[in-house]
Amino acid sequence: MASSAAPAPAFAAAPAATGQSGLWSWLTTVDHKRIGMLYLWTSLAFLFVGGTEAFILRLQLAHPNGQVVSAEVYNQLFTMHGTTMIFLVVMPLSAAFFNFLIPLQIGARDVAFPRLNAFSYWVYLFGGIFITLPVFFNVAPDAGWFGYAPLTTNQFSPGIHIDFWVLGLQILGVSSLAAAVNFITTIIHMRAPGMSMARMPMFTWMSFVVQFMLVLAFPAITIALFFLQFDRFFGTQFYELAAGADPLLWQHLFWIFGHPEVYILVLPTFGLVSEITPTFSEKPLFGYNVMVFSGILIGFLGFGVWAHHMFAVGMGATADTIFGIGTMLIGIPTGIKIFNWIATMWGGNLRFTVAMKFAIAFVALFLIGGVSGVMHASPPTDLQQTDTYFIVAHFHYVLFGGSVMGIMGGIYHYFPKMTGRFLSEKLGNWHFWMFFIGMNLTFFPMHFSGMLGMPRRVYTYDAGQGWDTFNLISTIGVVFQGIGLFVFAYNFLKSWKGEKNAPGDPWSAGTLEWSIPSPPPEYNFAQLPIVTSRYPLWDIKHPERTAELRHSDPDTAVVAEAHGVPMLEQTETRTAKALGIPMPFPTIKPLFAALFMVMLFASLIFLHTASLQVAVVSMIGTTLLFIGAVYSWLTSPLE
Amino acid sequence: MSDSAAIVDRAHADHKAHPTWKQYKWVALWLTVITAVEVWVYYTPFRESPLFAPTLLAMSAAKFAIVVMFYMHLKYDHWVFRRLFVGSLVAAMGILMALLFLFSKLKIG
Amino acid sequence: MATAAIAESSAAPHGEHTHYTTTGLENRKIAMWTLIGSECMIFASLISTYLVYKGRSKVGPWPHDWGCKTSAIVGKTAAAVQAAGCAAADVMKPVLDIPITSQSTFVLLMSSLAMVLALEGVENHGKPGYDRWYKGSRFWLAMTALMGAAFLGYQAYEFTSFVHEGLTIRTNLFGSSFFTLTGFHGTHVAVGVLWLVSLLAIDMKRGLKGATDVLLVDIAALYWHFVDVVWIAIFTLIYLIQ
Numbered sequence: 001m002a003s004s005a006a007p008a009p010a011f012a013a014a015p016a017a018t019g020q021s022g023l024w025s026w027l028t029t030v031d032h033k034r035i036g037m038l039y040l041w042t043s044l045a046f047l048f049v050g051g052t053e054a055f056i057l058r059l060q061l062a063h064p065n066g067q068v069v070s071a072e073v074y075n076q077l078f079t080m081h082g083t084t085m086i087f088l089v090v091m092p093l094s095a096a097f098f099n100f101l102i103p104l105q106i107g108a109r110d111v112a113f114p115r116l117n118a119f120s121y122w123v124y125l126f127g128g129i130f131i132t133l134p135v136f137f138n139v140a141p142d143a144g145w146f147g148y149a150p151l152t153t154n155q156f157s158p159g160i161h162i163d164f165w166v167l168g169l170q171i172l173g174v175s176s177l178a179a180a181v182n183f184i185t186t187i188i189h190m191r192a193p194g195m196s197m198a199r200m201p202m203f204t205w206m207s208f209v210v211q212f213m214l215v216l217a218f219p220a221i222t223i224a225l226f227f228l229q230f231d232r233f234f235g236t237q238f239y240e241l242a243a244g245a246d247p248l249l250w251q252h253l254f255w256i257f258g259h260p261e262v263y264i265l266v267l268p269t270f271g272l273v274s275e276i277t278p279t280f281s282e283k284p285l286f287g288y289n290v291m292v293f294s295g296i297l298i299g300f301l302g303f304g305v306w307a308h309h310m311f312a313v314g315m316g317a318t319a320d321t322i323f324g325i326g327t328m329l330i331g332i333p334t335g336i337k338i339f340n341w342i343a344t345m346w347g348g349n350l351r352f353t354v355a356m357k358f359a360i361a362f363v364a365l366f367l368i369g370g371v372s373g374v375m376h377a378s379p380p381t382d383l384q385q386t387d388t389y390f391i392v393a394h395f396h397y398v399l400f401g402g403s404v405m406g407i408m409g410g411i412y413h414y415f416p417k418m419t420g421r422f423l424s425e426k427l428g429n430w431h432f433w434m435f436f437i438g439m440n441l442t443f444f445p446m447h448f449s450g451m452l453g454m455p456r457r458v459y460t461y462d463a464g465q466g467w468d469t470f471n472l473i474s475t476i477g478v479v480f481q482g483i484g485l486f487v488f489a490y491n492f493l494k495s496w497k498g499e500k501n502a503p504g505d506p507w508s509a510g511t512l513e514w515s516i517p518s519p520p521p522e523y524n525f526a527q528l529p530i531v532t533s534r535y536p537l538w539d540i541k542h543p544e545r546t547a548e549l550r551h552s553d554p555d556t557a558v559v560a561e562a563h564g565v566p567m568l569e570q571t572e573t574r575t576a577k578a579l580g581i582p583m584p585f586p587t588i589k590p591l592f593a594a595l596f597m598v599m600l601f602a603s604l605i606f607l608h609t610a611s612l613q614v615a616v617v618s619m620i621g622t623t624l625l626f627i628g629a630v631y632s633w634l635t636s637p638l639e
Numbered sequence: 640m641s642d643s644a645a646i647v648d649r650a651h652a653d654h655k656a657h658p659t660w661k662q663y664k665w666v667a668l669w670l671t672v673i674t675a676v677e678v679w680v681y682y683t684p685f686r687e688s689p690l691f692a693p694t695l696l697a698m699s700a701a702k703f704a705i706v707v708m709f710y711m712h713l714k715y716d717h718w719v720f721r722r723l724f725v726g727s728l729v730a731a732m733g734i735l736m737a738l739l740f741l742f743s744k745l746k747i748g
Numbered sequence: 749m750a751t752a753a754i755a756e757s758s759a760a761p762h763g764e765h766t767h768y769t770t771t772g773l774e775n776r777k778i779a780m781w782t783l784i785g786s787e788c789m790i791f792a793s794l795i796s797t798y799l800v801y802k803g804r805s806k807v808g809p810w811p812h813d814w815g816c817k818t819s820a821i822v823g824k825t826a827a828a829v830q831a832a833g834c835a836a837a838d839v840m841k842p843v844l845d846i847p848i849t850s851q852s853t854f855v856l857l858m859s860s861l862a863m864v865l866a867l868e869g870v871e872n873h874g875k876p877g878y879d880r881w882y883k884g885s886r887f888w889l890a891m892t893a894l895m896g897a898a899f900l901g902y903q904a905y906e907f908t909s910f911v912h913e914g915l916t917i918r919t920n921l922f923g924s925s926f927f928t929l930t931g932f933h934g935t936h937v938a939v940g941v942l943w944l945v946s947l948l949a950i951d952m953k954r955g956l957k958g959a960t961d962v963l964l965v966d967i968a969a970l971y972w973h974f975v976d977v978v979w980i981a982i983f984t985l986i987y988l989i990q
């Protein structure tokens with residue numbers, strides 16, 4: 001075994017990895033890195049679906065009185081565009097990073113529950129397919145991604161369109177919840193010796209906050225969907241206005257979930273950007289403690305502002321004031337973060353890689369979205385803006401300019417770690433500029449069309465209202481984005497098969513994940529490293545960068561004896577078996593448990609398409625299969 | 640938490656103080672008594688008093704706390720569990736109160 | 749030195765020694781508490797909805813008041829309803845049955861006692877005094893499951909009698925929110941019973957003992973007590989307070 005004194009060969013031949021390949025190994029994998037990869041591939045595939053939907057929407061709106069699609073199809077497309085991008089693209093893209101990065105960043109060999117992790121992924125995949133397939137048969141959900149009841153009840157949405165949405169979201173909720181429980185456990189107690197909470201990398205910290213938001217926010221929509229499910233399938237009256245129901249019940253429950261969801265979508269990106277900027281500025285993140293605290297504060301405040309989505313319903317002065325002020329308050333910790341990223345770059349030795357460009361663009365674009373967000377935090381202003389394209393502009397700056405740009409930066413940054421190969425920087429530059437120009441061309445004019453009164457969700461509009469030019473520009477922007485997306489896809493696919501020349505630490509970064517080979521061996525860390533500061537790798541390679549950080553570890557000796565070794569750059573690539581590290585067995589059982597669970601939910605559709613008997617038989621059958629799969633999973637040994 | 644604390648914690652995690660048989664039975668007795676009082680009060684004229692609901696809520700909260708502290712041994716267990724539960728409970732209660740207020744079931748002032 | 753560390757860990761007799769954890773706690777217990785946190789929000793949403801919809805139903809039957817099948821008359825007593833003009837044959841009584849539900853509440857509370865005693869039995873497996881049947885985990889696991897099943901029996905009885913009195917999940921907002929809330933809780937109890945029976949089966953087969961099994965039962969117990977705690981809230985908020 002190499003001693004820490006011998007410099008690691010820069011291009012240590014990556015392990016003949018694991019010897020795992022072929023379809024079966026992917027179906028049965030419980031390795032967090034491979035599951036992360038599955039999440040990445042799947043969500044990028046869905047990105048193309050959601051992007052195509054957006055492209056058709058923009059084609060329709062390019063000119064007044066567009067004839068590309070009918071109103072019915074348009075409704076399905078905008079509903080599925082939102083649903084796909086939120087639940088099938090951005091959340092799982094974040095999940096790809098949770099999976100891949102969290103154990104590596106905290107110095108763990110896997111997540112706390114490897115098989116549950118596989119289960120989360122399969123539920124996501126099957127749920128995603130379940131909710132996407134109807135698009136191709138003209139029966140896709142068509143009531144918006146927020147599915148307002150009573151619009152979504154049988155009376156106003158007959159047919160099975162909404163059924164797919166209700167059940168699909170329930171399924172995806174299970175996936176998120178299982179994953180969140182898993183990551184909370186992992187972060188709380190699988191950290192390497194010395195990796196205290198105050199030394200955790202910012203991505204892990206932000207992910208930690210996000211998992212709590214998932215655990216606490218999803219129940220609200222689960223119950224709201226449960227009511228809707230019962231209304232649609234069993235004739236309850238939760239959203240039945242004639243029976244005295246309140247049309248605001250759904251809105252409240254939905255947005256209790258919906259607002260935290262916004263932060264669920266963007267906080268992981270905050271984390272990624274907080275990894276990218278210090279690396280390419282070659283100095284530690286500015287104001288670490290404040291960054292952590294403002295992340296927690298955002299998560300906390302995020303639960304108390306949901307009704308700002310409902311100013312237009314007339315909740316009264318007290319409620320409007322409280323929710324308005326609360327919303328503006330969130331601007332403070334968010335602003336602090338913006339300043340900290342700038343301060344991190346300030347005076348740094350900047351390297352403008354593609355990842356860094358995406359990160360900088362993220363800061364700028366997210367800021368624009370944040371500022372327009374503070375504008376409609378004020379109820380009177382919001383009344384002018386609500387349901388117009390101004391809002392569409394706002395949240396696309398947050399979710400595209402913010403989340404997607406940041407995640408793209410993350411992909412360029414971590415691709416070498418995931419695969420041992422670099423993405424082409426040249427193609428990456430094309431990708432970046434196409435995205436950057438395209439997204440501004442598309443979404444900036446929407447501020448104007450919105451202010452001129454163009455409502456959201458209309459499938460067409462008449463000429464002569466001052467919206468024509470802005471809409472045309474928006475559509476032209478989408479063409480740029482599309483080109484960028486194809487450049488990215490080409491880059492991704494080509495590099496995936498390209499030359500394996502990425503060293504363990506290609507960017508000269510400071511956190512644990514870069515101290516092991518690329519791609520990491522199945523067990524990640526041959527020995528658990530003892531962590532003594534926030535940038536343990538810089539401590540041994542670039543001590544000058546961390547000179548001003550606090551280093552303390554009086555108990556290194558004690559810890560070392562029991563659990564770990566002092567920090568070193570790991571070059572070990574032998575298999576887990578050769579090293580005697582117990583690894584969980586691959587298993588197909590989580591896949592089957594996920595499949596049967598999704599089938600159980602899907603069986604409800606038979607109530608509307610077949611007969612009661614078919615539905616009942618199908619539900620009982622799948623329930624038994626599910627219980628059987630879970631039993632056989634739980635009774636088989638982990639490792 | 641420092642590493643030394645972590646190690647000490649590890650050593651102690653399995654040997655925390657623990658409620659005993661006797662305590663368990665006392666707890667059961669208290670739960671029964673409070674429940675009996677709750678139901679009894681329901682059948683007295685006190686039911687019409689404005690204090691009825693707050694009193695019942697207090698008794699219910701007491702039962703809730705007793706079960707969580709002793710039967711779920713949260714009182715004796717690691718602080719991580721305490722924070723996980725209390726944090727979620729506070730959030731849940733907050734949402735519940737906010738909804739009751741928003742639907743005018745609760746009035747401020 | 750590094751090699752030595754590896755050799756040592758692979759030579760360790762028990763698998764668990766090779767897994768370092770930050771807190772020394774058990775993964776599954778942290779997960780269970782997190783899940784319970786999430787369940788708090790689930791039940792908060794359900795209970796909120798019940799309370800928000802309380803008194804908004806357009807037709808009876810009502811939870812605490814007397815009603816009339818043919819009109820919207822509501823009253824505190826049967827006499828009041830009749831005095832307001834409801835024919836005696838059309839009078840609907842309040843559906844909530846406090847005596848019966850008090851019994852089922854008591855049963856569920858006692859099942860929690862049985863549960864802690866079952867855990868106690870596993871923890872002290874084989875120790876002197878714990879070999880008697882009434883102190884062992886099998887007896888108390890069985891008792892817990894039995895009481896859980898009894899609670900479900902009470903609930904089945906309650907639901908059927910409500911249906912006989914004309915209250916179904918489709919009748920009014922009260923019916924929708926009541927059956928959904930209590931049914932959701934009942935489903936949790938049913939899952940718990942299934943869980944306990946599984947544990948009992950393991951206990952019969954090979955005996956529950958040792959640290960791993962204590963954890964196994966401990967987690968089931970946390971779930972069970974939580975379900976009990978939710979019922980404590982439901983009983984007061986839905987049944988007793990008007």
Ligand SMILES: [Cu+2]
Pocket residue numbers: 258259262305306308309
């Ligand atoms: Cu919001």
